[in-house]
Amino acid sequence: MSELFYSDARLYDRLFPGGEQAVDFYRAEADRQGGSVLELGCGTGDKLIPIASDGHPCLGLELSPHMLAEAQRKADERGVAVDWVQGDMRELDLGRTFDLVLIAAKSLLHLHEADDLVDCFRSVRRHLAPGGRLAFDVFNPSMRMLAEADGVRRRRDALSFVDPDRGVVHVDVAETYDAAAQVTLGKWYFSTDSKADFAVAPLEIRSIFPQELPLLLSLGGLRVVERFGDWSRAPLTADAPLQLHICESD
Template sequence: MKPLEGLAVYDDADFYDQEFAARTHDIPFFLGQAVAARGPVLEVACGTGRITLPIARAGVDVTGLDVVPSMLARARRRAEEERLAVEWLEQDCRNICTAKRFDRVFSATNAMQHLHDLDSAVGFLTSARNTLMPGGTLILDVFNPDMAKLSRRPEAPYRHKSVVDRDGTTLDVQATTSYDRSTQVLRFTLDYLRGDVCVRTKKVSMRCFFPEELLALCRLAGLDVVQRCGDYDQSSFTSASPKQILFCRAPLPAPIDL
């Protein structure tokens, strides 16, 4: 497996919380899945608890896993402030070590796309499968590659979004991207601008998983894809869907012949 790449963008957990404070549109989907679970729930790459904590507030037995210490420290602090009982695991998702078994495991918001090589992707899928109860469900959430976006020229920056900084000022985020077809890795350079001054730069690398490829990887890891959606509203997946949300079922024990 290749070393995980580009995780330094998550070192500043407080700014991450500030940057994504307004991102809430995906929470109802994952919260609904967690509440419907027949047992404990695990969020892989939980970050600062943006989704984990709402699940805990609903009274669900939830565990959060992340490999970045600063993100988990922020998540723990937030949980302690609210007196929420959450187990936090500082682990690599390609080798999850826990005696607990889960009815739902999920990886939200493109987190799986930090796994750039085949061994890492299969390692995660296999490790997640092994933490599931028999018949449990792994939910994957990655973007559906858009060829027009992958074809953007590196020398052509574009406005990506705006965020509110910690001091309350607005930062415009300018992005440039380059796509490596040989590795299927899309690289972003994000410049955070206050007026004409760049106050912060992030470099993010995301592995693109194409639809049939992702189905094959799940099958290779011993998972049965039972549903595929195109967005958090659980609409049917099409070539134009912005997301690939897969429901992958762990195998049931083989029947015993008597």
């Protein structure tokens, strides 16, 4: 995982605010499935805290202690009870099962090797209660965007945000794509008008193509029961932005 990128949890939340459609999608899945919910790579709890507030017993697993501490703070602030555990989604042994497992916010893409993805899916299968399901989202890779990853640093105006202490924060990104590894190697630069590059963080994200996922899931003992291309549950097409999967034990 790109640890430095997640070392400032509040900065991360300001960089990626909102996400209401994703929250609504996963809340609906939790309500449809019923029972307990486990989220792997739970970040600062933006998906899991609303689900817990709906009355579902929830556990969030996160590798970054910084993100986990912020999740705990936010849950306490809202008066919502969630169990938070620091751990690796590839090596999971929680001693209990869950009715729904979530891997949201493209967290699977931090696993770059096929073996790591299969290990994660096997961990999920071991933690599914009878009739339990896995729900997750990843990007649908855009060949145009991957081809344009030329290593040039560019300003991402759409990602600019206001920090209460720093003012307006500008974001520049430089990316290259390693086609053999299927990994985009990025470097993110955060600046204000008075201080250039106050934070610089690498971010390495794998691409998982639609034909790969069913095979990787099958090797992990899971099968796809539903697949969508966006949060509205539209079909997965070539130009869909996302791959959303609902899976069961094989």
